[in-house]
Each structure stands twice: as structure tokens, then as C-alpha cells.
Amino acid sequence: MTLIHSKYIPIIFSRLKHYSLRGNGALWRELRKEFTESNQSYSAEQILAHIDNKVTNLIAQAKKPGGWTSESVYVEELNQGGMSGGVLDVNYWNSYMRPTIEIRARQLEQGLRFKTENKITDLFFIGDIHAQSGKLLALLDEQGFDLETQENAYHKIVFLGDLIDNHTASETDHLTLLNTVKRLVTDGKALCLLGNHEFNAIGWYLKNDKGEHYRDRNKASNLKQHQHFLQQIGEDSEQHKDWIEWFMSLPLYLNFGDVRAIHACWHDEDIDCLEKYLNPDHSLKVEHWPDAFNPNHELFRLIETLLKGPEIALPDGLTFKDKSGTTRTDMRIAWWNHRSRTYGDLAIGALQKNESIANIFINSENCKYKLPPVIPVMVGHYTLLPTDFPEPMSDSVVCLDYNAAKDDNPLVGYFMSDIDNWEESPAELINKENFAFIEQLSPNTMIVDGINDTLNIMVEKTPLFEGNEEFLETVSSILLKQWDPIGVYDQDNFDDAFEHEYHMYVEPVARLILAGDINQLTAYLFLTEQYLIGMEREEAEYDCAKVASCLMGI
Template sequence: MKRVTIIPDIHADANRLRRSLAATDPSGMVAFLGDFIDAGEGVTEPADEQVLKEVRALVEAGRAVAVMGNHELNAILFHRTDGKGTSLRSRNPKNAKQHRSFCDAFGVGTDAALEWTEWFLQLPLWLDNGDYRLVHACWSRSAIEVVSARRPDGMLRQEDLIEVSEKRSAFAQAVNLLLTGPEARLPDGFSFHDKGGHLRHHARIAWWRSGQTNWRNAALSVANPKELPDCEISTLEGVEFYSLHESPVFVGHYKMIGRPTIETFNAACLDYPDTPCVYRWSGEARLIQGSLLMV
């Protein structure tokens, strides 16, 4: 079995990509979890084009596989219109700011931007080789079944994009869940304040914490967990926790804080922006902390 090094969100950081690739097994494969573009505030020298060229070269050489991230989907929609001149993703100041480094490199709706986003459409929403799984934000069996009924290869087509942008159909909602993860509405009478002090009634859920279904243990990005109800998340919230009997799955997306940690033996979130890491998988069914390498 070929060893695989899983690399999470790069976000136009060429230095992070270089360090991540330096940690790979030279005789093995590389697997990318998406979000190659759109530099965050911590990236002093955004390099969207360099990162994309290096990743694409590895994929086309058969040295790597990759799945789509939500930033790739956002870019696909940002640079395309509905045929009436309206962008499929709003080009409002908030979205434009998030997408700035890509637009600085390629422009808006240009041939170069469309060419790269066309390549993004060749990235599947998930990969499952039987021994391990890759998805950007959430492995949801039900969502994968919905998408697979139309797109067995897990790849979006041009004719799906208007529907996906509207986020109303079951297909569009399934795509969104795979790329952004689940949120659940808190029970009546409960809310919490996020890091910016904004009052929230929905919480992001760490669906990979199969044994931690209490709100206070399963919710992500809650500054004060005591604001949450001290009770189990019920099936009414529609959260699909990952079974402990499933194959190992790797995700990025969530901007975790603290020391990178294997929280569940068959599922790992690798996106730690302040402490970048990769996972060197060697065929194990139970993930181990020692294979989680800081870069």
C-alpha cells in the first residue's frame, strides 16, 4: 500500500506549501484537502498562482490527488454569471475581500480566472479509496448519496452551478454541507456570543467527535461553552456524526486552534492555521498522534 501524506488548506501560502511538501514521503502520494487560494491576513506574500501551478503539476503527474474546497467553489461562482450579467456569487465588499489575492493574481472574470476555475471543476467533492477518505469539510453519507445520484464521480458540472449558487435544492444543500460542514440551531432559549461578540443561534458542529454529542463538547468556535445547553444534540438538529466503524477520514476547513490533535481514532481535522501540520498515513485503520507532523 502506498503511503499518503495529507495536506490541508494552503490558502495561497507558498512557504506553507513548500514546508508541507518537504514533510511528505518521497516514495508515497500526496493528498490535498482543497482551499489552495485566497490568502488570509497572516500570509504576507500571497502566491495564488505559484501554489496552483505546483499543486496542479503534482496532480497531473499522478503524484497527488486533490478534492475541492469551499474557496474553490466560491471562486467558480464568483467569476461566472447567470447569463444576465449577475455573478453567481455576489461580488460585494465582504466576498471581494476574502477573494482578493486570487483576483489580484488573475483579475475578475478574465480568461485566466475562468481557466483556473475550470480546473477547479475537475476536483471531486470527495474521494474514497476504501482505505481512507478525503473531503474538505464534512463526510456525510446522506449528502454523498444525493450528489452521487446525479454525479457518480463527485464532480460538479457547469449546468449545476446556478442551482448550487441558489442553495435551495437538496443537491445544492448536499454540496454545501460537504464543503462547509454542518451547523445546528440551538434549542429554544439558548444562544452564544462568537469571538466578535455577535449573538449566534446556530453553532458549527464537530461531526467527527462521534462520542461527544453534548452541545458543549461538539460545538466549534464557541468562546464560552457554558453559554450552550448542557444536553445531547438530538436527531432533530439533523447532525450526522461519523460512525466509529467507518474508514479513516481527513478534513480541513475549520481553522482549529491549539496543538494539532487526533481527536477521534478514525477522523482527523488537519486545518490548524497557526500550527501547520500534515498527516503521514501508512495504511493504519486507527489514526495515531505520532503521524501528525508539524511543518
């Protein structure tokens, strides 16, 4: 049995959009504190049983408060002040708060079980590839992954979907890409999600009871998007059939406990609604594929949201034109932007430029997808502009689609190591430095190289050293015995092998001494130990100034 340790309890009881009455908020905080301070592990069932028992007893002993609704009770121990202090909205608890706890607990338990059973500790997520097999092979090679031997594959690779489709003039190779990814998945080195392009490919191939394809083959935009794949795979060939069957076997989401992955949007309630349509591996049950393409079915809406991103309706009577010129009454939203206040804040794409709509404040009823994920989520899908310095979309959402479909743009990956190695929150796993791509600029490398160049320029401005060897030996001795940022010198037990540990710095320091500028010498020592040697010591500034003073006195 997979148990949820008290470390994870704050995830289950992370904040809600609102709590109704003050007694509900007090109950929420009390439950969180009780489980967290127990320092024990629980199954989801045990958590729910304890909560149900506690709340049932509280309600049984509660009083009926005057002036409140028939669904409200007064619980003295939940009275922490305020006008509705101690008043518990039982209907709100039963309809929203308790179901939220159940969804979070069961999803957390499910993810921790999957992580444990598959011995997952390190992950490497890769964004939308769109048949760019060369970019994938180059990225894996640069990250030390040997496809022939599969050595150095200490990270489990997670493909975020959209493996296929590109424009017909591209030199992309669907077969090489698909065979590479499938081999990695089959060999247990990778996992692969279903993207909206794979979903559309399934609709292009499958037929309904009337013999009609679920995705209209006569629609020009559908063919344009999918034609390159069809040309390389052979439309309606046996090979086409095989790849469609593989696409149909891909999971719609992955849950690792401490982090989750889905192609476009993670929403707890929608994921919970989706479960009944899925196999244990989170792929869609074969009997539900017709429902997935039926606009009148719940599953259609769920897939539209989770694989393509949620949309909300604009205020009555308002429309805008998208990038293709189509008039729209709904807009796709940046569901990770929980601080948004206006339609412009929440919009993705063309609506942001429509000031007549963008500046309208959002009705709270349209904020269903604004609550931030309680656990980090990795997504693709959103075709972000390429940048030398990718950043997370929010504190808990990372997008890895930087338009690698285009030849000049990089395929972006993201490392996540020791995924359970966090203290206060899994959000600690989100770090700007975890992105990885070909020709990536490293801030640390840029700084170190820049510091090195600056120090070289500083030294080159001083006269060439023309002193004697005795002077250099004295400089070397002071650097070793008094500066020694690495800490190799031990007066009582010194190893002669370290005598020349700082040899490369001796002549530059000697030149700076002869230049007679103690400030530059101090700066040289400090910058060298901090950025070139990479040591950070307490009172480093004081020590470097003291050593510089000693050196100037030679």
C-alpha cells in the same frame, strides 16, 4: 470486478445509532457473523442479493406477534431473549437498516475499486495551504520529495482543499502555489479536493441567467476574503477563467476504500445523495453548478454540509453571537464528537462560552451527524490552534488545518502507509505519530536525546579513567560476550569485525565501575540498550543487572 473481502464486512455491519426492536439487532448481528465467517469475497450486489433473499424468507415464515404494530413479525431464530426478542420491525428494516447496508457496501466497493485501479498503497495528506507556496515547497523538500525529478514520491499526495485566499498584506504567492499543485496532479503524483474557498471562487466568477454573480461581489466580507487571490490572478482575466475551470474539475471527495478524504465533513447519507450530481471522478456535473448556489435546492445544503461543516438548529427561541457579532439560530457542530451530550460538547467556536445554551442536553433528533465514521476520514477546514503535538479529532477523524494561512504557523501533513495493512479495523491507520511538519518535535528523538544527556551527566560525575588497557579489554570482552544487546556474538562462528561493536561504551562503563555504584551501572546498560541502541529484549533488566555484577567484580 472489485470484490469486498470478508475482512471488510464488519465495516458494513458496524454499529447503528439504534435498532428499533430486538429482532432487528439480532438480524444485524447474524448477517455480520454469516458474511464474516465465510472468508469469501463479494460484490456489493451479491451482498445485497443474499440479504434480500434471507430477509424475504424470514418474513415469509414469520408469525404475527400479538400486541405489536402491523409492520412487526416474530422470527423464532432471531429470539435472543428480552421483551421484544425475535420481533422484527419490517418497516424500520426497509426504511433504515437495509438502505444503510446498501450505502456502506456500495461506497466501500467504490473506494476499493479506486484504490486498486490507481495502485494506491501510501498516501500523504496535506491541509489547507491558503497560497503559502513557500510552506508547501519546504514541507515537500523536508519529506524528500524532489519537485524537479519527482523522485522519492512513493506516497500519493492528497491536498484537502483551500489552496487559495489570504489577507492582502501577506506575501503569499497564489500562482506559484496553484501551478505547483496542478503540475503534481497532472503528473499523477497528487490528488486535490475542492475546498470551500475554491467553491466560493467559482461562485464569484460564474453568473446566473440574469447576469448576476452567484457570490455577491458587492458584499464587503466576500471581497475581503477573496481580494488577494483576485489581485494576483487578475479578476475576470483569461488566467482567472482558466483557474476557475480547473477548480470546477476538482472532486468533492476521495474514497480510497480504507480511508476517505473530504474538505469538512463525511456523512454517508449525504454522500449518497450527492452522487447523482457528480461525474465519475466526483467532480460536480457542469449542469448542476447553478443548483449548488441555489439555497432552495438540495445540492446547496449538501455542499454547505460537506465543504463547510454541518449545522443544527438551536432549541426554539435561543440564539448566540458568533465571532463576527452576528446573531445565530444555528450552530456549526463537531460532527466527529459522537460522545457529546450537550450543545456545548458538540459546538465549534463561540457557543462553547455561552453557558445558558452550552449546558442544554441535545435532542436526539439533532444527532444526525453524531454517528462516528465507519472508515477513517481526513479533513481540513477547521482552523485548529497550532500545536507541537497535533492529535486526531477522534478515533476515526483527522483534521490537518492548523491555520497555515498565518505566517508563523506550520503547514501540516499526515502519512498513511500500507493503507490496507490493518487487522481488526481501519481505525488502526490513525496514529498520532503520522503527522509531519517543519520543525516538528519528535517525542522519540526528545527521549533519546534526553536519555543520552542524562547518561553523559552520570558518567561525567565519575573520575576520569586512569586505568590500564588490560582493564579496558576485559570490560570490552564482557560487554561483547555477556551483554551484547544487538546479538552479534557467536562463540562458535565469531566474526572479528564485531570485536569492537561496543567500543564507544567501554570507557563510560569503566568509569562507572570505578565509581563503585552497581545501580548506576545497571541503569546505564539498560537505558543504553533500550533507548540509544534501540533494542527491546525479554528479561533485559535481569541481564543488565547480571552483567553489571560481573563488571563490578573485575
